[in-house]
Amino acid sequence: MQRYWLFSGRFSGYSLQSFQKDLLSGVVVGVIAIPLGMAFAIASGVKPEYGIYTTIIAGFLISLFGGSKYQIGGPTGAFIPILFGIVMTYGYENLLIAGFFAGIILFLMGVFRLGSLIKFIPRPVTIGFTSGIAVIIFVGQIANFLGLTGVEKHETFYRNMKEIIMHIHTINLYSVLTAGICLGTVLFMPKFFPKIPSPLIGLVLSTVVASLFYPQQIATIGSTFGEISSALPQFKVLEMTFEHIQTLIGPAFVIAALGGIESLLSAVVADGMTNTKHNSNRELLGQGIANMITPLFGGIPATGAIARTATNIKNGAVSPLSGMIHGIVVLVILVLFSPYASSIPLASMAPILMVVAWNMSERHVFYHVLKTKTEDSFVLVVTFLLTVFVNLTIAVEVGLLLAVVLFTKRMSDMIVTAKALPNPDNKHEKVESQMVRDDHDCPQISIYNVEGPLFFGAAGEFEQSIMNRLNYKPRVLLLRLAKVPFMDTTGEAYLSRIVKDFSKYGVVMISGIRPQPKSMLKKTGLYGYIGKEHFFEHTGDAINFALQHLKRDKCLGCKHFAFRECTVLSGAHENVKEKERIVTTS
Template structure:
């Protein structure tokens, strides 16, 4: 109960702040935390996951509201829930974890920058002549043109909120710094009658109850229009929730069930949409707070939603006095904490490839689009991985064996090839090392074509090949047929059952090649084939 209460105190101002920054009313953030939070905790694959609105969705939600309105947002949220549930039922959650680390760090930092930029208007109390632009550069230009309208009272409230949160985190980390800071800012604004906008002046406060569930407006045209947004919601929700679950695993030593978590996130988004909420996902900061507060079961997450509902019932009239500048201060601190500064610096120093993936993802998220940043970053990361794996594939020559040295042949199998010491100039042995796949096919194929017809016997040892794909199998098949046409006997040794199945599926089978367990076995086959049989006595 104490863990649930602690998280609810943290989630109360944060849910409203995220909703406002997303371009919707603050009550929708609370509906999301109450309905989505209870479903995530009740059905999820992590015992400690706290679901609710997340800062990572601010950019996507704001864009969807701008283009398709509230009805389009709710429909996209529920469609994303269906996609997430299907992803979980199809057991595809494992593949979501394949997002490269530089991509996650890059898009998280990019989102943080965009969130902070979106709060500059409220932080400084600026009065824009028209609608605030959504893109970063036009937004900064518009804010710069409105610099003369700075509200010193709003700046004071913002700085007071930020300073209180930072101070409490340093000297009283166990205290609910976000709620205390918002309450202090609200009291200050009311006591001194500061001319700042509040939840009451802009939104009329928040309701005291949950709305009745209702299906969103649905038309085929609207569904097609919001489909890209729904896919983006589902992709980001899957990444964010599973990343949060991994963080929880690291803090507790337990292991979450990724597919079960995705199903829960799916139903949570459907439920949130039915009650007029926005996107739900697992939230790292609130999940960590839940664990630090002593949670050990999903009950704390369920109670966190119940406490939020109680707060709505009891304290809704007081929420009207919360200054928007205070909530902007909360999000400013959240955006700063979202940037993994040490990880960012470490990736910049680690390698050029990782730095490129990081910076490209970061730049695309800020200046283009979140989904585009993730997709391009993932593609670059995959290319980088392929290049690194391809460089680890090696094809090395080994010392051929002597035709009259049957004993202890395996001891010399790993030695470097030396033609001067070879007693069997008609046999060449090469050892293939590493995962042989399409990335290394061209390089290895060139070497095989060059050596497969230089001796009467060619042995290719695959003992150190953990996997082999269809492209690699096709390369070996081509080399085997070329060797056959040249009259060369082609032997493959040490192939695992999986590698042998792939090779046979692509035509690498007798009589084109012969298989042996070891190089020594291949040697024995060669000796038996070349040793003349004794004629029987008349």
């Protein structure tokens, strides 16, 4: 059991060469993670070292216990609006408690095997809130990029925009120059030196330029947040009360939900890049463990980081050891070089986050969905706007609700109930709806082709379409359900109403019913009520059975000839014979 938990085949065939690859990728990703960890922490409203603590502890634990061989965990941009809102509303200490609760929720999601639920979240919703988060992050860094002073941070987007506009006259050209140096390095260096971590180089280069040529002219990490300590993160017991649970369980669920979505999406990306398969439930367990332990050392919530995971793979990682090494590398750098980090300008951090926001915006996918001009486009836009102008929680809730309602509407539109008769011109006498006409319709046998799922969104329409046409009270009602793939209890209830109402004066028969609807009818007892003898595999057998239960006197003289047997049943063949006899006698 222990071997399964820690290794589970993820280190099978591991060699010294594999370790060398993991070491290289771990070092590269670790170096990249440092500026990102600090930037995400600052943008979330907490001290930069808390982002480093998160990178170290959560990064190590997610790789150790998670379900993906290549996942790199840590603070991410997706969490910024949520964490900033929690810090503004409840404070940093309560953020740690909310993160701990989120870890418990994630762990329980893994225990109860809810990892597969990620596939039920519609893509327009994920693209909508991801793009919205990207806009919030980007706009949130404008003040630092321009070096604006006197700007207060708010939880809402429009108030932050108002602050920027009100203080735009305080622009600092030294900040703009510093940010421009870092931005240019981040954007253009990968084209010439793709293996070198451009965010770190941009950070170092712009910091050196600012320190040498215009010190004291721009805000730095040290001047804003104080010196970054090189001490190791200290264990701290969180003070949790019942009031904390009541207050923070809502934010915890939001953190857990977003963390689960982000980590599993990242794992899916890693699968696509490596042609492997992650264990989604184990990934949630690992995320849960990491988010329960990290707050005990002052770290903020963490999840799988798509960009860092992709970088890990591109640099040759072969096992989870690369992720663990990445955490150790960050720890070593914290101990050795943290005093130097205090002189990093905030203007140097801003373009790094702006590029992260630009990359995570998925603008091409956003435009692709938008130009389809479908219900998905509507869900996308609503989710995006609510994320930016309200908050992520409301955006996801409304986005999911809209997606469900629109999906239900689409599915209900798929239900087709049409009266039908055999086509005598068809070789197999296929039962078709276009055969029914005013002068060609059996008064005693009503056949209906039913197509589409018979569920709560379509059951009412199904019942009305049949009951409204049965006012002439035929003898037999034959429902062809071969194209009904699914039936829920609501669909069964409406079908039951049709059956029980019609059974007062006629016989109900069903042909071609599929396994799931058949199972539903058996569970509710409707199958027994209709009678096993009234269920048929083929429509032809059902029609033959129905013809035997007609009122023959009503067939006499009928001129509809809906079935080939009608010539005999209506007595038309007797008239033909009588005419032939008269002609012969004459």
